[in-house]
Amino acid sequence: MVTTWKKKAKKGKLPSKRAAAATTANKARYVSSKMGKTRALEAKASLRGYVPATKWLNAAVLQEMLSEHRMVYVKPNAGMCGDGVIRVEKALPENGASLRYTFQSGVRKKSFATFEGMYTALRKVIGKRRYLVQKGIQLLKYKGNRFDLRVMVQMTPAAKWETTGVIGRVAHPSKIVTNYHDGGKLKSVDTLLRRYMTANDRKLYVKRLEQLGRKAAKAVEARYKGVKEIGVDIAVDYEMKPWILEVNTSPDPYIFRKLKDKRVYAKIKRYAKAYGRL
Ligand SMILES: Nc1ncnc2c1ncn2[C@@H]1O[C@H](COP(=O)(O)OP(=O)(O)O)[C@@H](O)[C@H]1O
Ligand SMILES: [Mg+2]
Known part of the structure; x- marks a missing residue:
């Protein structure tokens, strides 16, 4: 089921056939441009502080952002499932490394002595696709592996935005x-944040994420009328600050079947059916 979803998503065949058959008024809108959705978030003053600096990729911009942030993510504007996402790092000269520039795409890591050497190799990986570059966030870890959180926000049958699920994803x-569609493992937020927060703080944190999700949905809807569901990818840094990495407008609902609390997926499904997605 999950593989089928990924295939459909890649072919741009989302939402489902049933949704496609739904009336235009009822049809959930799909928006592919990461940059467009990022700008939609930044248009709301209250969200600006949660969006890592994001720019269109070119050599000058990458060099500048590497000097400022040391670690950045370079990603396709219209990508999904982690495809084509690259992490680029610049080591400090004090570290004594002769190969100061490194990038990793997939499981392959390559290092270079100069920015120019690195950028030439990076462009080969990128090809003709349109890319953006974003300040990198140091993700928290679970048993040594990075994780981030997915916040599902849906239009209720009463036409209000509601956060219906939050789940964590641990990197391979x-x-x-x-x-998840690139080797990640699903875990409850409570399990992932246990090392970093008390039980009470975790509860409050989830409430905060739910609110952030609703705000993000309103911001995206303000620019893209007809969006009925969003999946927000949220990174948490070591100061426990949440950062919105991206917003998906046709998020995979099935990942929430992994949660012990079966009511979460049941509600997600019910709402999705109401707007013709499932
Ligand atoms: N700025 C960033 N800092 C840290 N990790 C990131 C950043 N951007 C992306 N990632 C990691 O890469 C994953 C995929 O990036 P994302 O922007 O969500 O694209 P996709 O549409 O392919 O899911 C994220 O879930 C996160 O694990
Ligand atoms: Mg994502």
Whole structure:
């Protein structure tokens, strides 16, 4: 079922046939441009602080952002499932490394002495696709592997935005993305944040994420009328600050079947059916 979803998603065949058959008024809108959705979030003053600096990729921009942030993510504007996502790092000269520039795509890591050497190799990986570059966030870890969180926000049958689920995704040990469709493992947020927060703080944190999700949905809807569901990818840094990495407009609902609390997926499914997605 999950593989089928990924295939459909890649072919741009989302939402489902049933959704496609639904009336235009009822049809959930799909938006592919990461940059467009990022700008939609930044248009709301209250969300601006949660969005890592994001720019269109070119050599000058990458060089500048590497000097400022040391670690950045370079990703396709219209990608999904972690495809084509690259992590680029610049080591400090004090570290004594002669190969100061490194990038990793998939499980392959390559190092270079100069920015120019690195950028030439990077462009070969990128090809003709349109890419953006984003400040990298140091993700928290679970048993040594990075994780981030997925917040599902849906339009209720009463036409209100509601956060219906939050789940964590742990990266495959040798990958730089947490995507479930790229080897990631699903875990409850409570399990993942246990090392970092007390039980009470975890509860409050989830409430905060739910609110952030609703705000993100309103911001995206303000620019893209007809969006009925979003899946927000949220990174948490070591100061426990949440960062919105991206917003998906046709998020995989099935990942929530992994949660012990079966009511979560039941509600997600019910709402999705109401707007013709499932
Ligand atoms: N700025 C970033 N800092 C840290 N990790 C990131 C960043 N951007 C992306 N990632 C990692 O890569 C994954 C995939 O990136 P994302 O922007 O969600 O693209 P996709 O559409 O392919 O899911 C994220 O879930 C996260 O694990
Ligand atoms: Mg994502």
